[in-house]
Amino acid sequence: MATRAPRRRRNLAPFAFVAPFLLLFLLAFALPIGYAVYQSVMDVEYTGALGLGGSHTVFVALRNYSDALSDHAFLRSVGRVLLFAAVQVPVMVALSAGLALLLDSASARGVRFFRAAFFLPYGVPGVIASILWGFLYVPGVSPLVDGMRHLGVSVDLLGGDTVLWSIANIVTWEFAGYNILVLVAQLRTVPAELYEAARIDGASAWATVRYVKLPLLRPALILTTVFTIIGTLQLFAEPLVLKPVSSSIDSAYTPNLSAYNEAFTNDNYHLAAAEAVLLALTAFVLSFGFLRLINKRGGDA
């Protein structure tokens, strides 16, 4: 029929537009994930004491997963980042929101300076930031620790009970500025009429924050919370850099550190793949769990 050809062309058009994205999505996202899952159900077996007889890759089903889940060090590392997230996420979101609202308040002075100052640490790579903070944590080198010791306060910022929170401090310093920027951007989109209306209704500054700004900030707050959840579970660079200066950071301090060590120190690539998949699943469950919880309580994210 004469009408069929143009219609098919019309049906193909959306696909043509989506194709570049789909292709990239497949190459950079779906394929590596699929490959990781494939790797995690395989393992290498050697012939001879030193593998001089050669090696071959065999299918082992879920053995790597059972190995990972029965490894106390790995389980502890998962528990550790969950604890870390439980503290870090509320602190980060509250701090970012607080500072963003201060920047946005009508009486704020030096807004441009502070906005730049808050954002600046985000421009410092995590590894560099960890090295810098590391200097501030090591006794004998750190003016902070030594100064406090002179005041009679002895703190060990790299000890077993404290080093996790020393890391939390670095992470907060690094990423709060980024989150503040996201929140400030959202606040900028609030129509001025709303503030005007609030003022005419006699709302105080606090009431404006509570009834106008915070509800409108909601989408950005949800976004920063999800990012922070994902980011904290993936904790890696900071403990890796602090490891040489702290006796309390072991090789499986965080799940990512554990996977990195299994892959590049112990040559257990397949076990590392299983650990990476488990971590991804945890992040997936927590992020979507959080979003569902939010959506249940009304509003759309």
Next chain:
Amino acid sequence: MSRTTRLRRSRGTLAVTLATASLLISACGGSTGSKDPAVQAPVKPGQKVDLRFWSWVPGVDKAVDKWNATHPDIQVKLEKIPAGSSGGYAKMRAALKSGNAPDLAQVEYQEIPSFLLENGLVNLSRYGADKDRSKFVDWQWQQGVFDKSVYAIPQASGPMGLFYRSDLFKKWGIEPPATWDEFAQAAQKIHDADPKAYISTFPAGNSAWFTALAWQAGAKWFGVNGDTWSVNIDSPQTLKVAAFWDDLRSKKVIKTEPDFANGWYKDLQTGGITSWVSAQWGDAIISGNAPQTTGKWAVAPMPQWTKGSNVSANWGGSSTAVLKGAGHIPEALKFAEWLNTDPASVDLLLQGGYGWPAAADGYKGSSLDKPSPFFGGQKYNEVFAQADKSIDTSWKWIPTIDATYQHLNDGFQAALAGKGTFISAVQQAQKQTVEDLKRKGLKVSTGK
């Protein structure tokens, strides 16, 4: 969706990139047979060859420059990498997996079996390396020999002694400890004399050091019989060493800070740490990081378990290995031989502080064989020359040694945090090491 992806990407952590990269990298793994590739022929004279060499050894750049100046046809490009266990080996393994490894790399003796297991080293016997055997100290040569084939050219070892602050020891009236008992007494005396000073640290995160101490005590952790590995870490000799440090730790007469870290360097400079049981290459570490203490250090033999005996151990020690995938193996081997035997090269490496020469006649008449102003005019290398002759050279390494080090590190660190003791850390490491080998599908027996 695409917006969140972009945002997430911009905040994308190193970790995910690494994890993904590692998974992609292992794509090139697959199955490897025992069949060796064809032997490469040397290039024709006049043809130019470029080699890549990864190393972290101080001073190796000068030796490489010398080679490049004298060998215009074979140019070596040195790439400095982090020291092996601080990320250098991780880098090498990743490069091997992805098929773009350098031609040559610095590989410590304990790592050779691990790299072999991963099929990462070239069998140099097929290129005539055996003819070099007589040029090296025999036990060091043997570190690279497996299944009658040579896989690495030895470079240096680390015979051990005791570096100590002679000025402070004199001030407090303490003799350098000849036995471990005396070491424990000295630890108490030093800390009594100055509450800020300690005899040494116990580096919980550096088990290679503890391994050397167990080696000195007569432990033999690993062995291989046919294709079965034996693991015997929790032997009485090792437990004796662990108990010794447990005791010092509970008395709080030693530090427990990490070695090779800022705080520890500071302590070397200020006298917070007054001695260090270390390998010969420790001289460069001390003089390089605490130059202001010049003239105040001296060297004594390692403290002994039995009074009057003279047993040392080896800590560290490296080889130059040719990695799988090297494009010009004959030329790479030529460079590895020259680097570790040519008198001019050995001398440059010695000046950098690379350790104790593996070259058979490396010590006599070299720059080591002189009094040192830093060590108060002492001809301190005589101590190490003696130590080098009193090492149990039958010590073997397993292909999962890094994991063993980590288990020990984790256990020692847990002990410092109040969970368990150094003894339980050793017992735990024994169990875990057996598991590690089994994971790789290797046969294991415990030495009991």
